[in-house]
Amino acid sequence: MATDSAAPAASGAGSKRNLLIFDAEEDLAVSLAKYTADLSAKFAAERGAFTVVLSGGSLIEALRNLAEPPYLETVDWSKWHVFWVDERVVPKDHEDSNYKLALDGLLAKVPIPPGQVYAINDALSAEGAADDYETVLKQLVKNGVLAMSTATGFPRFDVMLLGMGPDGHIASLFPGHPLVKENQKWVTHIKDSPKPPPERITFTFPVINSSAYVAMVVTGAGKAGAVQKALSDKQASSDLLPVEMAILQDGEFTWFTDKEAVSMLQNK
Numbered sequence: 387m388a389t390d391s392a393a394p395a396a397s398g399a400g401s402k403r404n405l406l407i408f409d410a411e412e413d414l415a416v417s418l419a420k421y422t423a424d425l426s427a428k429f430a431a432e433r434g435a436f437t438v439v440l441s442g443g444s445l446i447e448a449l450r451n452l453a454e455p456p457y458l459e460t461v462d463w464s465k466w467h468v469f470w471v472d473e474r475v476v477p478k479d480h481e482d483s484n485y486k487l488a489l490d491g492l493l494a495k496v497p498i499p500p501g502q503v504y505a506i507n508d509a510l511s512a513e514g515a516a517d518d519y520e521t522v523l524k525q526l527v528k529n530g531v532l533a534m535s536t537a538t539g540f541p542r543f544d545v546m547l548l549g550m551g552p553d554g555h556i557a558s559l560f561p562g563h564p565l566v567k568e569n570q571k572w573v574t575h576i577k578d579s580p581k582p583p584p585e586r587i588t589f590t591f592p593v594i595n596s597s598a599y600v601a602m603v604v605t606g607a608g609k610a611g612a613v614q615k616a617l618s619d620k621q622a623s624s625d626l627l628p629v630e631m632a633i634l635q636d637g638e639f640t641w642f643t644d645k646e647a648v649s650m651l652q653n654k
């Protein structure tokens with residue numbers, strides 16, 4: 387595995403960036419499980435809670451080792467609070483549901499208290515579900531489960547485990563879409579997602595960028611172009627991909643990649 391640590395010019399004040407490149411997807415999965423379990427232990431000890439944000443897509447499969455020994459027994463699952471960085475506005479048992487994807491792939495296999503898994507209210511419209519989710523987050527800030535960033539005034543999740551699309555989108559923040567500029571709301575909605583299904587809710591950039599840790603899990607040649615654009619040294623540009631707008635204010639951003647995903651990088 388090759389690694390690279392750098393604090394690029396585009397990083398926030400106290401942020402750090404790591405690039406991990408694995409030979410095989412299985413090696414990535416092993417490392418990602420350890421990374422997540424280590425953060426779980428750290429935050430459970432420090433704050434008595436561990437706030438974990440998931441995306442949909444291939445990320446869930448990459449987390450599979452968490453539901454196996456040793457982590458199944460060693461992780462203190464009672465401290466986990468699970469959220470979605472984005473969710474499709476469909477019933478929770480629909481095959482497009484990110485909740486269902488995570489439930490089937492991970493959450494049903496580990497003993498997280500059901501009340502600490504924050505699915506969207508699937509009885510509401512996209513707009514209503516986004517407002518409702520933000521209200522849930524505000525309540526969790528009030529009762530101390532969810533931290534706040536003193537630097538940004540937005541919630542500070544312990545870790546976000548995210549994927550990226552071939553077009554450089556993260557969450558449901560797509561290239562060229564006005565939602566990438568949202569800077570007030572914590573959670574917003576989209577009705578014209580270029581990736582189906584069209585109606586979704588999504589965390590906004592100020593929330594993503596207030597995280598303590600972000601793991602960006604990206605594999606496969608189809609993503610090499612966006613990875614190259616995101617990781618190349620560049621001048622400030624007005625046509626940033628959403629993944630390039632993920633700049634932590636005060637946190638650690640780790641890319642979990644494979645050889646194919648970094649195949650267009652010059653210096654790796």
Ligand SMILES: O=C(O)[C@H](O)[C@@H](O)[C@H](O)[C@H](O)COP(=O)(O)O
Nearest residue numbers: 441442443444445549550551557
């Ligand atoms: O709801 C969604 O569509 C996902 O949350 C989405 O943001 C996903 O994480 C990326 O598209 C990467 O997906 P893959 O890893 O499957 O390419």
